[in-house]
Amino acid sequence: MTDRPITRYCIAGGGTAGWMAAAALARFLPGGHTVELVESEAIGTVGVGEATIPQIHLFNGALGLDEAEFLRETKGSIKLGIEFDGWLREGAAYMHAFGNIGRSAGLLPFQHYWLRAHALGFAKPLQRYSLNELAGRTMRMQRGKTAGGQEMPYAYHFDAALYARYLRRFAEERGVTRYEGRIEQVERAGQSGDISALLLDGDRRIEADFFIDCTGFRGLLIEGALETGFEDWSDWLPCDRALAVACEGGGDFTPYTRSIARPAGWQWRIPLQHRLGNGLVYCSAQWSDDEAAETLLANLDGAPQTDPRPIRFTTGTRRRHWNRNCLALGLAAGFMEPLESTSIHLVQSAISRFLAVLPHAAPDPAIVGWFNQQARFEWERIRDFLILHYTANDRVGQPFWDQVRTMIPPDTLTAKLDQWRATGFIHREHEELFTDVGWFQVLVGQGVAARGYNRLADAMPEDDLRRFLGETERALIEQVKPMPRHLDFLRDCIARSERQGVDA
Structure with missing residues (x-):
């Protein structure tokens, strides 16, 4: 790639990933840049997941999207967490709910007090100490702080095709040009080896300085042209x-x-x-x-x-998500099952990471190296979290579940499990996606027992511990009681959006 300024961006492929990238570039690039997107209506999108995690608020908010309009346009609903039914054994269910579990006391997070109470025989199931799960189980929802002053984080379910269509309108209104057609060839510059143009059916040629590959599993640019390589994780996540x-x-x-x-x-x-x-x-x-x-x-x-x-599909990741003048997003970057609704988030986080180091001209190897290192860390830690759901199970006698229960997990997951089993310790490394509260819920839900807890929890007298847990539970129940039902909440949002549309 030459030192000529990067002013022309081309996104190969549409769908959720492509139009998220187009919308973000249209919103944040300064004047003098062009953004073009190539997609073919004849090529369907995968759209495996239609669920998100709370970080979607950051993306929608950065674009300035109105929540009520967004829910109306995408036929969306609210998501307070994920219920896992039968993952430990048939008939057993638990929820990985967003938000806090209980509350800390002194130097310790809630998990150690719960573990001590569990050892003493009077701890209730985790759901009794989760605002989101109590609300979810009773079909309730509230935006903002509750009467008790607690935040209730939430995400969305939505139609991914409608979300892509919604973002397409947003992007095109801000100058993004869309081309309908199939990519028949990826052209590379002879001297640098960078991608220089896409050749479309009908003898059309789209030139750009930087390309974003959103062509799905095929990875026409990142793999087909640049031969970046793929790391297969199916030994740990064998669903295909x-x-x-x-x-x-x-x-x-x-x-x-x-x-x-x-x-x-x-x-x-x-x-x-x-x-x-x-x-x-x-x-x-x-x-x-x-x-x-x-x-x-x-x-x-x-x-x-x-x-x-x-x-x-094959679970795994490209060896580099940013290679030369090409960034891979979505399925072009790799695939992990939508078990924890991370697919759309991984697109969002890659876009955010790219904008943080947006190259002016030829990307500096140090910046590209940092980007790929951060992407690998994020993907590996999510991979470990997904593997935990599989490997910790008591579904004995079913060949698939016997296989995943007896596999040797990655060293990074083994270390996390060993730390938890020793003293109930959970460490969130750097900025890995899932918090200690998320790991806590899944570890307990999947039956991974901790042999002990931090002995600082013993400083609280047993009667005080009983009172602490009881007051925590009662306070959360009282905060849930006045919440509107989920369906009523949505109806109010849609009605408000429709009124605003009429007023406009």
């Missing part, structure tokens, strides 16, 4: 197939995602305003496609709207 299908609404309109363990994988359930999003992630070595489809269709809340859509 998914079926996705929407069905008519039915059952509870839950303000949380459901993840239900099945004999050779797991099923997701995501409630939207107009339908339910469903899917089954499974291991093809243990289940045939027909067995998976039969299981999925037999466990829907309503009539399917289409035939299940098959998706094949």
Whole structure:
């Protein structure tokens, strides 16, 4: 790449990743830059997940999106956490809820007081100390601080195709140019080896200084042209197939995602305003496609709207997400199951990281190296968190679950498990995505027992500990009682958005 200033950006591929990138560049690039996006309506998008985590507020807020309008346009609903049903064993369920569990006291986080009370036999299940789970289980939702002054973080469920369409309007209104067509060839500069242009069907040629690869699993630029390489993680996460299908609404309109363990994988359930999003992630070595489809269709809340859509994948990541003058986003960067709703977040965090070091001209190797190092750290720590759900299970006698329970986890996960088992210690390293509270919930939910706790917790007399836990639980219950129901909350949001549209 020459030292000529980077002023022309080309995004290869649309979908959620492509239009998130286009919207962000359109919003933040200074004048004098152009952003073009190439996509083909003939190529479908994967759209495995339609659930997010609370960090989505940062992205939407940075763009200046109105929440009520966003929920209306994407047919969205609220997400307070994820319920894991049957992951430990059949009939057992727990929730990884957003927000705090209990409250700290003195120098220690809540987990050590709960572990001590659990050893003494009077600790209640974690859900009794979680504002989000208490609200979610009673189908309630409230924005902002509760009567007790506590924040209740939340995310969204939404139709990913509608979100991409919403962002497309946003981006095009701010100058992004879209080209319809298939990419038939990626042209590289002979001397530098950088990408110089995309050749489209119909003999069209799109030149740019910097390219963003959002071409999905194919990775036409990052892999097809630049041969960056791929690191396969399927030894730890062996599921390699998914079926996705929407069905008519039915059952509870839950303000949380459901993840239900099945004999050779797991099923997701995501409630939207107009339908339910469903899917089954499974291991093809243990289940045939027909067995998976039969299981999925037999466990829907309503009539399917289409035939299940098959998706094949290999879990893992590109060896570099930024290579030369190309940045890979979304499935072009790699894939991890939507078990903890991280797919859209990984696009968001990569865009944010890129904007933080936006190159003026030829990217400095030190900056590119930092970017790739941070991306690897983020992906590996999320990978470890997903593996924990699998490897800690008591579903004895089912070949798939026996296999994942007995595998040797990555060293980074082994260290985390050893620390927890020793004294209930959880360390959030640097800025890894999942907090100590998230790890706490999944470790307990998956039955990973801690042999002890921090002995500073013994400084609290037992009667005071009982009172501390009881007061914490009662305070949270009182904060949930006046909250509106999830459905009423959404109806009010949509009505407000429609009124604002009329007034405008």
